Amino acid sequence: MKLLTIRTRITLWYTLFMIGLVTAILGIIVEFTDMSILNNQKHELIKVVEDAAEDIEDGDDFDFYDDGVYLLKYNIQLEYIEGSIPDKFPISFPLELGRVQSMKKDGEIFYIYDKKIKDKYDNIFWIRGVIPNIQMMQLSKIIIGAAFVLLPVLVILSSLIGYFITKKAFLPVKKIQETAQKISEGNNLYMRIGLSDGKDEISMLGKTVDNMLEKLEQSFEKEKQFTSDVSHELRTPIAVIMAESEYVLQHGTSFEEAIESMESINYQVNKMSVLINQLLFFSRAEQGKIQLNYEKTDILQLMEEIIKDIKFTAESKKIAVNMISKLTVHEYYVDKMLFSRAVQNVLQNAIIHGKENGCVTIEIYEKNSYIAIKIKDNGIGISKENLNKIWDRFYQVDQSRTSQENGSMGLGLSMVKWIIEKHKGYTEVESTLGAGSTFTLFFPIKI
Template sequence: YENKVIGWIRVSRSISPTVDTLKKIKIIIFITTPLFIFFATLSSLFLARRALAPIDSVTKTASEIEKGDLSRRIKIPIANDEIGRLARTFNKMIARLEDTFNREKRFTSDASHELRTPITIISAKAEAALTKSKKIEDYRKALKVIIRETKRVSFLLSQLLLLARSDEGKSILNIEKIDLKMIIESIIIEMNDKAKQKNIRLSLTSEQNLVIKADQTFIIMLFLNIIENSIKYNKKGGLINICFYKEDNNAKVIIEDNGIGISDENLIHVFDRFYRVSESRSDKGSGLGLSIVKEIVETHKGQIKIDSKLGKGTKFEVSLPVNL
């Protein structure tokens, strides 16, 4: 029988169970697929809402801030993800804006107060002079007061203008070579009469000349304010020692007195605008002198430090780049 067909065998099996199984799977798919899509949609909405909740919070907070409430802050999520970093950055930005607006309001209020006093005096003296006839000497006294207060207003306005330009970044420096020794010596000569009124000795211990590149007008204003401040708040018979030297590429100027000093609680505010140390409130200064000093130093890319002990004296240390 080799290589010959002698018959056929046909084997078959019923596919009914398989068909039934496929029908059941089809039914299950038809039933579960909509349910899966439904629950997947719900889960997606839940997760999306949860993920976008911080952004919604940012939007709501921004709307409240737009209405003028700068005290509002975003609740920062625990996770340190993109949303968390965005919330922190937003809060820092709002904090800075709030601080800027508060300082602006305080500055405006203080400026109004400072200007109101001399203007009131000028108005009162002028009205008093016009009410009835007076002696020539009385008119002279009234005019002297009016001139004095007018100069005070003019000086205050010039200080405010300088600070306003500095805030806007519009300070224009006229850079030239200046000799620090000549500048400080001229200021000492100018302030000598005021120092003698309190028997205060001004001492310049540095003999060498030190030339730097800076704005001469601003540098004169800088050291004039510091030295005048040291005289104003020094005791009778006090001493103000001034020295300067070159350190690396910087000019260091130290102005030290043995005056009334400043307490630690007041020391951190001495460069604030319109701030007056409580121990010296009897003085009629504008409270802008040291603020201007700091602005001038920073405009020249320098640094200023102050160290003071109550009852022992104050030391200013100014560092200015030799080549600006």
């Protein structure tokens, strides 16, 4: 059975079910027909005897055989006088008034009805009606014979109908299987099953598989882009390191030149270290290895430490960083490390993409059940069509300014998004191209 296809198995079970159902129905029909014929024959037996008795009472003639009923006449002493006698029927069988009797003789069954009458001369007689069940048996044989002829026809017909029904019903399943096979053979994740809309289980399965393929394709494309971007980001510093080290080894003639090359190598190594740490962060995050560690934290003190850490970068671009606090309480429960990383990433972005002699304003306040960290700059801004892309890994708004120049590798905001979502918070972004951006990070207040 396991070697058969599902369609064949369903057809087989359907056929077996139909055989059982048809057999049961035909059995009921045969039984019901026998009972119906018997009741009709008994009714006919009584009717013929009553009619004959009425004829005798009126002095009319009657036939001793009428509609399959044999009529026999007995005198008052219960002796047979005349009539038509069925084959094998014993004429001495006891008479009984007003009840249909049955008796079996040599394998044949007879049904008997007796009536006591008085003719117009006041002579008392008995009229007996006898009907053999051979007629009923012949009719039953005809019905059973027809049933045995009809049964195979119905079984074959039901099997064919079941096969075509299951074939049609499994066409979507076949389409799903063929699509999956083509994807497996050709790695074409862009293919879709494309079943018509419907509320049945197979249509819903098709939609679910299509949605799964859509997500797989997106993940695959992101993975390809991710691999390409990582390769690009690593290739540049490695190329610089190799070039600087080769230059020093082959052409370095002074300590100053060696120092200059080592500074360049150190910068690139630090960049690679940052990239690798960020990639490790995402790897651990996707594997569920990063868990939040909420601790009571002085938010204002932590913010001052974050601003102090980026002070050198801000001063190098002559960007002023100002903080305004509207908090009535300073201590909140957050994951201190992840909170710092999220805020610092947004703040660094504001400085990297800010204009020289510009400013960055940090505003801290409570909104509903959240702590809000609003970071506003007057930098290059972001166009509306790019706002939904800024959270993608390795995406950089200003493609003309490379990571080599500004140190950004397009992973900071992706990390921010993950941290905020992990905290069950949310973000808001407002930006005008050429005028600056405002990022607001909302962390839920934990009690």
